[in-house]
Amino acid sequence: MVGQCTRIYSIYDAASLYTFILLDAKQMKIPSDKLVEAMCAHAQAWRAKFALVEEANHARDLIRDLKVKAQGHTIVKGVPHRNHSKEDRLLQVLYAINAGQVRLLEGEKSLHLLLHQLRQFPNGKHDDLVDSFTQALHVLPRLGSGKAVWRIS
Structure with a gap:
C-alpha cells in the first residue's frame, strides 16, 4: 500500500486567521499489515494531536484500527471527501495559499515532491500529495491550533 502524508502545524493568531506551517510531506510504500503501526509511530514521534484519514471505502478498517492503536494519544478522524474532485478540493483551500496563510519550512527537502506535484497539477502523473495537503x-480550521496534524490518504 502506498501512503501519502503531510504534516502541518496550525497557528491561530489574534486577527482570527490561521497560519499553516507545512512541516514535511512524503510518500511511503508500506505493507498493509504494517500501516497502522507505522502511522501511530509517526504520529507519536511528531506528537500529533490529530491523525486525519480520508473516509474512502478501503479506509474504514484503517480508521477503526488506528483509533484502537492510538489509545487516545492521537485523535483519529475520518475526513469525508463528499464526492468532490481533487481539483475542487484544491480550489476550496486556494484562498489560504493565496493569502499567504500557508508556510513551508525553509530548506525542508521532503517538500520538493509536494511542490513538484503542485506545479504539475492537475495534469501531472502523480497528485496524491496534493490531495492529502x-x-x-480544508479540515484544520475546524480542529483548532496547536500541535502537528498528521494527514494520510
Missing part, C-alpha cells in the same frame, strides 16, 4: 488544509 488540500484535504488537511
Whole structure:
C-alpha cells in the first residue's frame, strides 16, 4: 500500500486567521499489515494531536484500527471527501495559499515532491500529495491550533 502524508502545524493568531506551517510531506510504500503501526509511530514521534484519514471505502478498517492503536494519544478522524474532485478540493483551500496563510519550512527537502506535484497539477502523473495537503488544509480550521496534524490518504 502506498501512503501519502503531510504534516502541518496550525497557528491561530489574534486577527482570527490561521497560519499553516507545512512541516514535511512524503510518500511511503508500506505493507498493509504494517500501516497502522507505522502511522501511530509517526504520529507519536511528531506528537500529533490529530491523525486525519480520508473516509474512502478501503479506509474504514484503517480508521477503526488506528483509533484502537492510538489509545487516545492521537485523535483519529475520518475526513469525508463528499464526492468532490481533487481539483475542487484544491480550489476550496486556494484562498489560504493565496493569502499567504500557508508556510513551508525553509530548506525542508521532503517538500520538493509536494511542490513538484503542485506545479504539475492537475495534469501531472502523480497528485496524491496534493490531495492529502488540500484535504488537511480544508479540515484544520475546524480542529483548532496547536500541535502537528498528521494527514494520510
